[in-house]
Amino acid sequence: MQLLDLTLPSPEENLALDEALLTAAESGECPSEVLRIWEPFEPLVVIGRASKLHEEVNVETCQSRGIQVLRRASGGASVVTGRGCLMYAVVLSYELHPQLAALDVCHQFVMGRLQSSLAREVPEVNFQGTCDLTLDGRKFSGNSLRCKRTHLIYHGTLLYDFDLTLIPELLRTPPRMPDYRARRPHQSFVTNVPITREIIRQRLLEAWPTHGEMVDWPRELTAQLVAEKYTNPEWTSMR
Template sequence: MEPDVAPLWPSSVRGLDATCGSPQADLALDEWLLHAVDADPAQATLRIWETTTYCVVLGRSNKAAVEVDLEACRRDDVPVLRRMSGGGAVVIGPGCLCYTLALPIHAEHQRLGITGTTAALLGRMAESLRSSLPEAAVRGISDLTVGEQKFSGNAQRWQRQAFLHHGTLLYDFDLPRVSRYLRAPSRQPDYRADRRHAEFIRNLPLNRGQLAEWLAETWRATWQSDCEVAEASLAELLASRYSRPEWHLER
C-alpha cells in the first residue's frame, strides 16, 4: 500500500504543458524546474512535453557506444542526447508523451530513499490508471507496465531540497524505432527475461488528451501554457551542457 500521502506529495502542483523549440532545450527546462523547486518548494510542477522529431536520450552514466546504434542514428539524422538523471536510454518523438515532476523533498522521502520514493510515486500513478487499465502495474525499479509489457520508463535526480522525476508514456509511438536505434540494454530488470524491444514495449490504448487528464488528476494540477522561466539560467544550462556535443556523447 502507498505510504500516507501527506508527507510525500504536495496537495497540488502547477501544471505546465510546454514543449521547447528543441529537445536539448526541453532537457534543460527539466533541469531548470528542479533548481526552481530546490529554491522554492511552492514551485512544485508537473510538466508534459512531446517532441515532433525523434531522438535518443541517454541516462547520465550511459555509454553511447554500448547502448545506442550510433550508425543508424547518423543515417537517420537522429540526435543522441543525454539527460541529467539516471536510468537507461530511451527513444522519444511523436506519440511519446514525456512528463516531468519537480517536487520538494521531505523527511519521509529521505527515509524511503530514491528507490522507495520511486516505488511510492509510480504506485500512485499505477493505482490512478487502473480505472482505465486494470492491469497497470509497477515492475522492476522504475517501469510502468500493462501485463508483461512496458509503456513507461522513469528516472530521478535529487538535489538537497527537491527531486526531479521524469518519464516517458508511449501511446502512439512508432515502436520499431526503438529496435532500430537502441541495442539490447546493458542492464535489464528481471521481468524482461531477455526479451527483445519489440516483445517488451507497447503503446497505451489512450490518446494524449486522456494521458494529460490522468496526470492532472493524479497530481492535482491545473494546466497552464507557460511559466516564468529565467531565460538567463536556461541559456546557461544550454551553454554548459545541453548544447555541447561532448556532454551528450563523451562517456
C-alpha cells in the first residue's frame, strides 16, 4: 500500500481524486492499494451517490453562506466537513483481500482497524451502526464505500476540532438513522474525538501500513472527472 497525503486546491478536485484512485487501481494504472489523507480548507457539504439533495441538505442556507454542496461517488448520507475534520480513503484489492466481497466483513475489516488504532489514544472509541465510530454514543466518524470489480474504496470523516454547529445548520434531519442514534438531533449526536490531527494521522498510518509515497497519482483522470462530473450541477442535483 502506498501513501498519498494530498489535499488539492478545490473541493471538486478532492472528491474527484478519490474516485480517480479507485478507477486507476481498477484499470491497473496505479498501485493496487492506496491510503489517502486530506483535509478541506473550508466548510463543505458532501452528499451520497443516491442522496436526495433537498431531503438531506438545507440548500438555501448553504447558498446564503456560500458553502458548496457536492455529490460523491460512494453511498451513504450527507456529511459536513472542513477544517478540523480529517478525511481518509483506502483503496483495497479483492485479490489481496477476497473476504471483502462480503459487505459486512468489509465494514468490520476497515472499521475494526480504525477503532483499534484510535482506541490506543481514547479507549472508549466504539464501532456502532453500519460504519460509524463513536465516543460515548456520539458519532465522530462517518464512512462510506464504493465497490467495483477488482477494487473498492472505503473513505470517511474524522472530526477532531470541527465547528459542530455547522452540522444542524446545513443538514436536515436524515431520512435514515441507525438504531443507536435513537432519533437524536445532530447537536446531541455528533462530537469531536479528543485526539490531535497529527496523532490521528499517525494512527491511520499504523492501521494501514504503507511503503513509500505515491508520486504518480492520476492527475489527468482527476481533471477529467472534475470537468465532466464534479463541476457539473446536474451531477449534484440529479436526485
